[in-house]
Amino acid sequence: MTRSPLHALLLLIGFANAAPVLADAVDGSALYAACASCHGAQAEGNPTLQAPALAGLNADYLSRQLEHFKAGRRGSDPADSIAAPMRAMAATLVDKQAVTAVATYLAGLPLPAIPSSLSGNAALGSRLYQAKCGACHGGKAEGNPAMNTPRLRQQHDSYLQRQVVHFRQGVRGSDPTDRYGKQMKMMAASVNDAELLDVLAYISSLDKP
Known part of the structure; x- marks a missing residue:
């Protein structure tokens, strides 16, 4: 089927409008890089640092916990000094899109093998x-x-x-x-x-x- 010049122009306009969406896609793995020093390269956690495993957890659950840290619902009690730094880390996720990107990335990681300690x-x-x-x-x-x-x-x-x-x-x-x-x-x-x-x-x- 032969396309008219107008049809081709409309297609180009459509692709141009779609490009920013692709360019603005948030890379959850890149955002997670700041967390790896505590939670591990594969989000397997680190009991020495008392950091939990995050790999394979449900994305909605992870998003909710990050939002709780950001809002001060979690990690603000003086007795929870271990979780307190998470408030600052969660605050670096500037919007819901960033939170969702990190949570989705973590949810897709393979489940870790973790030995018991108790x-x-x-x-x-x-x-x-x-x-x-x-x-x-x-x-x-x-x-x-x-x-x-x-x-x-x-x-x-x-x-x-x-x-x-x-x-x-x-x-x-x-x-x-x-x-x-x-x-x-x-x-x-x-x-x-x-x-x-x-x-x-x-x-x-x-x-x-």
Whole structure:
């Protein structure tokens, strides 16, 4: 089919208008480079720095946490000195597009292999987990995007332990606008320290062949 000069001109105009969209696309991997010194080149986390693994987490969950840091809903409690630097890092993501780009990049990374570092009874932990956590976080701790819950397996158990304690103490999840954090505060209060170790042992066992 022969195209008229007008048709060709319109096509050129269309491509010209589309070009800025492609040029302005945000590179999530480039933005993440500033985070790699703590969270690892493949976002596998670093327990020495008490930095969690981020690879393979749900993008919506990651975006929400970054927005919480930016807004001061998370990391602003004086008792959460480890998370406080994340507020400054999150602030470097200047808009929602940048937040989404980083979250999408992290969600696409392969899940890391993480050894357990804490001791507990996995058999007891299995029963506790299914009774208290499984309905939201999934029977195999795989997370449930429909319920806005993150994956717990293939995460550093020391990080999970610290977060549950922080929820229990109100260091995390106390902001009135943090709806899901308030739910976790209630659940965290339902397990004692020994039970928590058992639950974490069960979660860690899910990653073993």
